[in-house]
Amino acid sequence: MASDSDLFEWCVARPRWQQEAVRLLIAKPSLDTEELNQLEEAVKIDAGISVGEPPAWPALTKTHLKTGNRFAPVTVLGAIGPLRNIDRLAAEQPPLRFAINGVTLIFGPNGSGKSGYCRIAKKICHCLHDVTLRGNVFEPASSDPREVTLTFRVDGEEKRRVVWDDRSDPPPELGRISVFDSDAAGLYVDAERNIEFLPFELALLTNLADALRTLDGRFRTEEARLNKAHQAPLPLGYEKRTKVAVMLADMKADQHLPAEEVMRALAAWTEQDEADLQALTLELSKDPVLLSKVKEATKSAIETLVSDANAVFDAVGNAGLARLKEAQQKAAATRDAAKAAASALAADSAVPQLGSESWRQMLMYARDFAAEAYPALEPPQLATADTCVLCHQPLDVEARTRLAAFDAYVEGRANADAENAKKHFAETARAIRDLKISSAQDIKNRLVNFVEGSPSRQALADRIEKLYAASQERHALVLTAIKAVDYASLDSLADLDRSVVDDLSVEMTLLAKEIDDLKPTADETAKRLRRQQEFDELEARKKLSADIEIFVARRNSLDLLLKTKACITACSVSGITSHITRLRRKVLTASLQASLEAEIVALDLQHLPLKLADRGEVGKSKVHIGLEAQQKVGKNSEILSEGEKRALALAGFLAELKEVGARHGIVVDDPVSSLDHARMGAVAKRLVKEAAGGRQVIIFTHNLFFHYAVLEAAQDMKVRVREEWIAKHGDGRFGIIDNNQQPWISMGVTKRLAIIEGLLQKKKATYSETDEAERSFVTDVYTRMRETWEHAVEEILFAGVVGRLRPNVATMRLRAAHVDKADYEAVYGGMTRCSKFSGHDQSVGVPPDLPKFTDIKVDLDKLTAFVTTANARRKALEKEGQLYEDGPMVAEVLD
Helix, strand or coil: CCCHHHHHHHHHCCCHHHHHHHHHHCCCCCCCHHHHHHHHHHHHHHHCCCCCCCCCCCCCCHHHHHHHHHCCCCEEEEEEEEEECCCCECCCCCCEECCCCCEEEEECCCCCCHHHHHHHHHHHCECCCCCCCCCCCCCCCCCCCCEEEEEEEECCCCCEEEEEECCCCCCHHHHHCEEECHHHHHHHHCCCEECCCCCHHHHHHHHHHHHHHHHHHHHHHHHHHHHHHCCCCCCCCCCCCCHHHHHHHCCCCCCCCCCHHHHHHHHCCCHHHHHHHHHHHHHHHCCHHHHHHHHHHHHHHHHHHHHHHHHHHHHHCHHHHHHHHHHHHHHHHHHHHHHHHCHHHHCCCCCCCCCCHHHHHHHHHHHHHHHHHCCCCCCCHHHHCCECCCCCCECCHHHHHHHHHHHHHHHCHHHHHHHHHHHHHHHHHHHHHCCCCCCHHHHHHHCHHHHCCCHHHHHHHHHHHHHHHHHHHHHHHHHHHHHHCCHHHHCCCCCCCCHHHHHHHHHHHHHHHHHHHCCCCHHHHHHHHHHHHHHHHHHHHHHHHHHHHHHHHHHHHHHHHHHHHHHHHHCCCHHHHHHHHHHHHHHCHHHHHHHHHHHHHHCCCCCCCEEEEEEEECCEEEEEEEECCCCCCCCHHHCCCHHHHHHHHHHHHHHHHHHHCCCCCEEEECCCCCCCHHHHHHHHHHHHHHHHCCCCEEEEECCHHHHHHHHHHHHHHCCCEEEEEEECCCCCCECEECHHHCCHHHCCHHHHHHHHHHHHHHHCCCCCCCCHHHHHHHHHHHHHHHHHHHHHHHHHHCCCCCCCCCCCCCHHHHHHCCCCHHHHHHHHHHHHHHHHHCCCCCCCCCCCCCCCHHHHHHHHHHHHHHHHHHHHHHHHHHHHHHHHHHCCCCCCCCC
16 A cells, blocks of 8 residues: 555645545545535635635645545345336345345346346446446336335434436445446456556546546537637738737737726727827828829729710711711612612513512522522532522423522612612611710719819719710710601701810820829828827727727637636646556555455456556556456457456456455346356355455345355354345236245245145145146146155255265265154155155056045145154254264363
């Protein structure tokens, strides 16, 4: 063990609240909610989250550590039950009671309900794996909780009886009792796991680490909440480089977080500040650079207007209208000329309107189609083809000549001029139709900066608006004329006022000079920059004055996050883990390895090369039992037999158990599954030895051989034993706790005789040897008598020298063994009589009659009389043998 001084010096170097946690954990394995709340508050005070002083806790002393080391309280489990709504276990019955100073041996066959009581023990005590209690799954689900009455006692206290249900945690005192079962066995064999049973020093520090992890979890939950809250966006608009922006850039959970007082001072806003801001606003509004940019934009807008106005003049001014009318007149004239040229073709034609526009278009399309349809023919394909592309009839000589004349017409000058004139007119009209003229309001908006502060320019802007309004009206009239083909109506229109455009052109020149005059000097630029910075600072402060509460709230939340992180750091278990590792290797690893080796010998596993490895991890001590194989082994269970796995797991369990001394109780569930008889006996002796050392030992089993092995080991070691029997009844009830439920095969002769006598008394009033339905009763009674005769040979005549459920021969009991001729005759006669009615297949001709009740009673009386006589003789022989073994009697002398 480590010295008390080493542990004490380490503890008093911890923060004061951790010293208090150590003091509390000396007396129990974990802290309750109220104690954790007090420690959490102390951590918050240290971090500055809370104000005030922590409670006035008693100082931690060496005496505290010595007290915990020597007098750790031990819990003794007294009883489980009555219970309700758990599996199919009977509710209305006495509890399952346990010996408080020895071994409790609980036998239950498969399907009796024993496993249900085992699950309760695993749930309320310390178990390596999670256990869930269930109701009766063969009935509809119930919302009622699983409820158990628990009786236990803690050192120095009165017996407690509590009614617990699975909606809450079991009494923490019961966690000092440890459970070993088949599920835990797998963890001991294969898994790296926490060392469950630790010396006081390591258990204390491990429990301290658990408490710190609980507090760490609370603070991390708060950290996550704050981080999520900080995802909400803050007010924007602080992009410029100002004192406010610099301060807000430090709004993060670190040591540079601005003080709330500094933030509020920077956000203070007075009437003088407002006046200064307005003055700077006015001054900066005259900024040459800004004005230059405004004038450049204005000049660009004027240039665009001049261009747009020229396009309007060009399209719908008098010159544009003259071009439109000229194009229309030329198109009409060339069309008439083309028509006249076609008149010669019409002389011999039976079709009127040759030379019309429609005819010309039809002929041109037909001519183009013929060229596509007959590309290999000589042009014009319209006339050289054999078939007309219009009527699909064969072409004769006259038709060919006519179509050739039509083609020559299309190729002629008159037709070409008509087409060109028509195209030119269409383009001129389309340009007018596509013309976009801005509205008066749009013009006004574009000239806002142009007219500002200048009456003359305002007058010019008004003229421009009127010009565009007049242009829109004129445009609409021209479109109407084009649609109506009535160009005479346009002759009376007054021309647009071009002087407005000329005046705008003059203004562009003036704006260019004004822009050049606004270029600042270097001193003016520097002054402007200083003024702009002053303006930005005031503007940011004014905005901050409106947003200050939002930023202060975020600042305080970030400060809380920073302090919460400090709390998480304060609850770190890394330092404890390092100390646990050093302490474990000093006080535990070597002794745990030695204990494991001793258990391996006790359970006959020396043939396996086993080695224990340990390490520390976040406040835990971990251990693993490995095979020292020449090849890589994934899991021990892949190599070991089922029996070896169970024995190894039990060895690991018992090895760790030694580290807490011989006081804390254990519950073992079916520890001998897959073990041979020799190892069953070794396990029985090993568990009884634990009880002999003062530990409460509770064993659940369904193996009668192991049951008797425990009884024999307890007898040899003079350990007290309490037997409990669990069974199921034919009426469907499970988990019945009753000494009368002891298996028949395990009963002694005397108890068997009492049961047979009870069966006869119960049947006496109703039995009839003429009722064939009574045969099963007769068979049962005589079978029991036959088996009792057999057991009497084992128990009385041979005095238990050999037994069916024991592997050994008890040679010392030979002193009471005795068989003579009368014994043989009695046994032979009784067995012969019983065999007749006990279910043996009888020979043909043997009367099938049932015995009379009096005959049955006589047969039982003979058995009872034999047992009484033989047992009395056995006891006498036992006494004589003991006297012989004690040696010669001391001779008397004459005084």
